[in-house]
Amino acid sequence: xxxxxxxxxxxxxxxxxxxxxxxxxxxxxxxxxxxxxxxxxxxxxxxxxxxxxxxxxxxxxxxxxxxxxxxxxxxxxxxxxxxxxxxxxxxxxxxxxxxxxxxxxxxxxxxxxxxxxxxxxxxxxxxxxxxxxxxxxxxxxxxxxxxxxxxxxxxxxxxxxxxxxxxxxxxxxxxxxxxxxxxxxxxxxxxxxxxxxxxxxxxxxxxxxxxxxxxxxxxxxxxxxxxxxxxxxxxxxxxxxxxxxxxxxxxxxxxxxxxxxxxxxxxxxxxxxxxxxxxxxxxxxxxxxxxxxxxxxxxxxxxxxxxxxxxxxxxxxxxxxxxxxxxxxxxxxxxxxxxxxxxxxxxxxxxxxxxxxxxxxxxxxxxxxxxxxxxxxxxxxxxxxxxxxxxxxxxxxxxxxxxxxxxxxxxxxxxxxxxxxxxxxxxxxxxxxxx
Numbered sequence: 001x002x003x004x005x006x007x008x009x010x011x012x013x014x015x016x017x018x019x020x021x022x023x024x025x026x027x028x029x030x031x032x033x034x035x036x037x038x039x040x041x042x043x044x045x046x047x048x049x050x051x052x053x054x055x056x057x058x059x060x061x062x063x064x065x066x067x068x069x070x071x072x073x074x075x076x077x078x079x080x081x082x083x084x085x086x087x088x089x090x091x092x093x094x095x096x097x098x099x100x101x102x103x104x105x106x107x108x109x110x111x112x113x114x115x116x117x118x119x120x121x122x123x124x125x126x127x128x129x130x131x132x133x134x135x136x137x138x139x140x141x142x143x144x145x146x147x148x149x150x151x152x153x154x155x156x157x158x159x160x161x162x163x164x165x166x167x168x169x170x171x172x173x174x175x176x177x178x179x180x181x182x183x184x185x186x187x188x189x190x191x192x193x194x195x196x197x198x199x200x201x202x203x204x205x206x207x208x209x210x211x212x213x214x215x216x217x218x219x220x221x222x223x224x225x226x227x228x229x230x231x232x233x234x235x236x237x238x239x240x241x242x243x244x245x246x247x248x249x250x251x252x253x254x255x256x257x258x259x260x261x262x263x264x265x266x267x268x269x270x271x272x273x274x275x276x277x278x279x280x281x282x283x284x285x286x287x288x289x290x291x292x293x294x295x296x297x298x299x300x301x302x303x304x305x306x307x308x309x310x311x312x313x314x315x316x317x318x319x320x321x322x323x324x325x326x327x328x329x330x331x332x333x334x335x336x337x338x339x340x341x342x343x344x345x346x347x348x349x350x351x352x353x354x355x356x357x358x359x360x361x362x363x364x365x366x367x368x369x370x371x372x373x374x375x376x377x378x379x380x381x382x383x384x385x386x387x388x389x390x391x392x393x394x395x396x397x398x399x400x401x402x403x404x405x406x407x408x409x410x411x412x413x414x415x416x417x418x419x420x421x422x423x424x425x426x427x428x429x430x431x432x433x434x435x
Contacts, residue, residue, distance in 0.1 A: 019223045020140050020420070024133050027213040031132065037125035044118035051114045054107065058098040062280075065091045087287040094280025101275055101308075106267035109260050116257035123253055126246035133424055135212045141417040143205035143222060148409045150198040156402060157191040159381075163394070164188050166385055175387035183391045225416055231360075234353045237425050241345055244428035248345075251338040258331040265324045272311045279304035349425065352418050359418065363411035370408045373401040 018026070028034060069087045100107055167184040170176035210220055242248065283297035292300075313320070380397040383389040 017221045017223045020137065020225075023136050023140055023209065023213055023220075023222070026215065027132055027136055028129055030216075031214050034125060034128060034132070037121060037128070040121050041118065041125075044114070044121050048111065048114045048118060051111045054110070057100075058096075060096050061093070062096070063091075063093045065089075086289070088284055089287075090282065090284040092280060092282030094278055097275075097277045099275045100272070102271065102273035106264045106272075109264040109267065112260045113257055113264065116253055116260060120250060120253045120257065123246055123250035127250055130246050130424070130428070132212065134421060136209070137417065137420050137424060139205065139209040139212050140222065141413050141420070143202070143209050144225065144416075145409060145413045146198065146201040146205040148413070149406060150195070150202050152402060152405050152409070153191065153195040153198040156398065157188070157195045159398075160184070160188045160191045163381075163384070163391065167391060170387055176391075180391040183395070187391070187395055231353075231356055231419060232422055232426060234349065237353070237422055238346060238349055240429050241349065241425045242342060245341075245345060245425075246428070247341055248338060251334055251341065255331055255334045255338070258327050258334065262324055262327045262331075265320055265327065268313060268320050271313075274309045274311075275306075276309060277304070277306045349422070352422060356415060356418050356422075359411055359415045363408065363415055366404065366408035366411045370401070370404040373397070373404045377401045 067087070067089055069085070071083050071085055073083055164181075164184045167176050167181050171178065171181045206220060209215075209222075210218070213220075279302075281298045281302040283294045283301060285291045285294075291297075376397045377394075380389055380394045384391065384394045
């Protein structure tokens with residue numbers, strides 16, 4: 001990360017230069033779609049807690065207070081029972097406990113399904129982060145190529161401006177024709193047009209990088225890259241990628257979740273046993289009647305109840321078996337998709353690795369061609385300044401040199417881009433432990 005110092009309107013302006021890693025870190029921290037995964041993770045954590053609560057013993061306390069008025073049978077000393085209008089007040093309290101016994105394994109499986117669901121969300125986030133990294137790498141090197149091409153176009157324009165000035169002087173002393181002067185001015189306009197076109201390419205590439213980063217400014221300064229990194233071996237890259245690629249991890253989690261869910265479904269084919277226990281007491285007062293004291297009623301009406309309930313599925317087994325079959329089909333589809341991803345990753349990495357060997361050779365040849373054509377331009381420019389060479393021949397040499405420069409730039413950054421992509425696959429192992 002670099003800082004450039006500018007003097008503007010009597011105050012100092014600091015412009016930060018972003019490296020490739022700075023751009024990636026900024027995007028991973030600020031992109032809204034990645035923040036959405038974090039919010040979803042909070043929801044998944046609550047789902048896990050809720051499922052654990054279902055698995056835990058259920059303990060509840062109930063307190064009831066009520067007033068009622070109506071006809072009911074009343075027993076007195078004088079009569080066995082008569083119906084009369086009665087107002088009454090009642091209160092009760094009870095504590096209930098329910099504990100799963102035989103179905104506990106199914107409950108634990110459902111908890112694991114929720115945990116795997118959360119891991120799935122984290123794996124999806126990691127996969128999206130990796131996609132963002134690859135997109136930023138592409139945009140970053142596209143911007144570097146555009147800026148290099150713009151610098152070439154600008155250099156050609158400045159050089160041609162000097163050629164026009166020199167041609168005008170030669171024309172004044174009779175060493176250059178009017179046609180040469182017109183050719184030089186025409187070429188100057190063409191170079192100016194090319195410079196404007198390359199400036200537009202820079203603006204487009206910069207806008208694309210800003211968009212993928214979701215950068216908080218309309219412009220960005222990036223660092224140049226000069227050194228060519230080493231090419232890692234294919235077997236090392238492929239081994240790390242297969243073990244740590246987030247898309248494959250997501251598929252493995254998905255398969256595990258389907259297997260666990262099937263365990264819970266199969267458990268529903270068997271009876272479930274629950275232990276239930278309740279204790280409580282109550283009292284009641286009838287208006288206009290002699291009532292026992294509340295303390296006597298609460299003590300006398302005390303009760304406790306313990307039972308074991310057994311739930312046996314009978315007519316629901318067909319639906320459960322259908323769900324099991326659907327999960328098995330989904331698992332087979334996920335395994336097939338995982339194998340397809342492995343093959344696609346192998347093919348993609350193999351093509352990139354093979355291309356790099358050829359690209360490096362092209363870059364070496366393009367660099368040599370650029371150097372040789374540069375010597376030709378310098379020699380031709382010297383001859384032209386002495387009036388020994390017409391302007392159109394000088395332009396031929398300059399066009400060859402420009403073509404060689406752009407081929408060298410393309411080969412160089414194509415190499416850098418593809419190597420950076422391979423290193424991004426290698427770095428998957430550094431972030432794999434969090435999933």
